[in-house]
Amino acid sequence: MAQPVIEVTGLTKRFGATTAVDDLSFAVPRGEILGLLGPNGAGKTTTLQLLLGLTTPTAGQARVFGLDVQRRRYDVLQRVNFSSAYISLPTNLTGWENLHVFARLYGLRRPRPRVLALAETFGIADLLDRVTGALSSGQLTRLNLCKAFLNDPEVLFLDEPTASLDPDIADVVRETLRAQQRQRGVTIVYTSHNMREVERLCDRVLFLSRGREVASGTPRDVMERARQQTLEDVFIRIARDGRLTDSREAEG
Numbered sequence: 467m468a469q470p471v472i473e474v475t476g477l478t479k480r481f482g483a484t485t486a487v488d489d490l491s492f493a494v495p496r497g498e499i500l501g502l503l504g505p506n507g508a509g510k511t512t513t514l515q516l517l518l519g520l521t522t523p524t525a526g527q528a529r530v531f532g533l534d535v536q537r538r539r540y541d542v543l544q545r546v547n548f549s550s551a552y553i554s555l556p557t558n559l560t561g562w563e564n565l566h567v568f569a570r571l572y573g574l575r576r577p578r579p580r581v582l583a584l585a586e587t588f589g590i591a592d593l594l595d596r597v598t599g600a601l602s603s604g605q606l607t608r609l610n611l612c613k614a615f616l617n618d619p620e621v622l623f624l625d626e627p628t629a630s631l632d633p634d635i636a637d638v639v640r641e642t643l644r645a646q647q648r649q650r651g652v653t654i655v656y657t658s659h660n661m662r663e664v665e666r667l668c669d670r671v672l673f674l675s676r677g678r679e680v681a682s683g684t685p686r687d688v689m690e691r692a693r694q695q696t697l698e699d700v701f702i703r704i705a706r707d708g709r710l711t712d713s714r715e716a717e718g
């Protein structure tokens with residue numbers, strides 16, 4: 467197999483007594499859409515932050531493009547991007563100013579057409595002159611998504627990118643992610659609590675519980691192993707039992 471784009475080995479992050487990510491290992495090949503799933507507090511956001519080098523691992527390593535993200539953060543960040551509903555953009559700048567600053571950071575020579583095209587895609591072209599402090603949460607999410615595509619990233623880390631979006635624009639986002647995967651082989655790691663969306667979008671899912679991997683595979687695989695009809699039922703089982711299969715079934 468070609469070298470995976472993302473490689474995580476023994477990744478661990480502790481915050482005091484809390485182990486947010488616990489000895490996690492996985493690899494993502496180029497062009498895959500991987501869904502990082504699990505209950506609130508399972509360690510999804512922390513894993514994404516470790517992959518971006520935004521926080522230092524307690525143990526283990528994350529590599530992107532074969533580069534250690536801790537040591538080669540600058541080289542990695544040029545070629546990746548992310549969106550998160552929880553990282554806020556400066557509220558006193560307009561949407562246009564925010565995106566312009568990022569476009570410059572990514573070295574775009576002619577940011578304007580690029581920014582406009584993305585704003586059209588995500589339906590906020592008419593809002594670019596507004597300060598971001600005056601945007602609704604869904605509108606802010608759209609702005610964050612525009613930012614995430616500015617540098618034509620090879621890898622996208624998306625933390626609940628559709629959480630506050632209306633169904634119409636959520637569909638646009640899914641279409642856009644699929645198109646990016648198809649046309650440019652973009653690799654995507656994303657989190658979501660919308661299991662129907664995950665079933666439709668992800669090539670593979672990785673379920674976390676208390677920072678540990680409890681299941682991974684194609685959505686179909688995981689549903690079959692858990693003997694559940696839907697990914698939502700798989701999720702509920704993992705959330706309640708902390709494992710994929712009922713312990714009584716496994717023993718019987």
Ligand SMILES: Nc1ncnc2c1ncn2[C@@H]1O[C@H](COP(=O)(O)OP(=O)(O)OP(=O)(O)O)[C@@H](O)[C@H]1O
Nearest residue numbers: 481484485486504505506507508509510511512513
């Ligand atoms: N900066 C921090 N300091 C202390 N504990 C933290 C910190 N960040 C995360 N944690 C803890 O680490 C665990 C994992 O949190 P994380 O945000 O990664 O979960 P998550 O899977 O993204 O959950 P959610 O579905 O709610 O977004 C939680 O128990 C959380 O309280």
Ligand SMILES: [Mg+2]
Nearest residue numbers: 510511512625
């Ligand atoms: Mg989270």
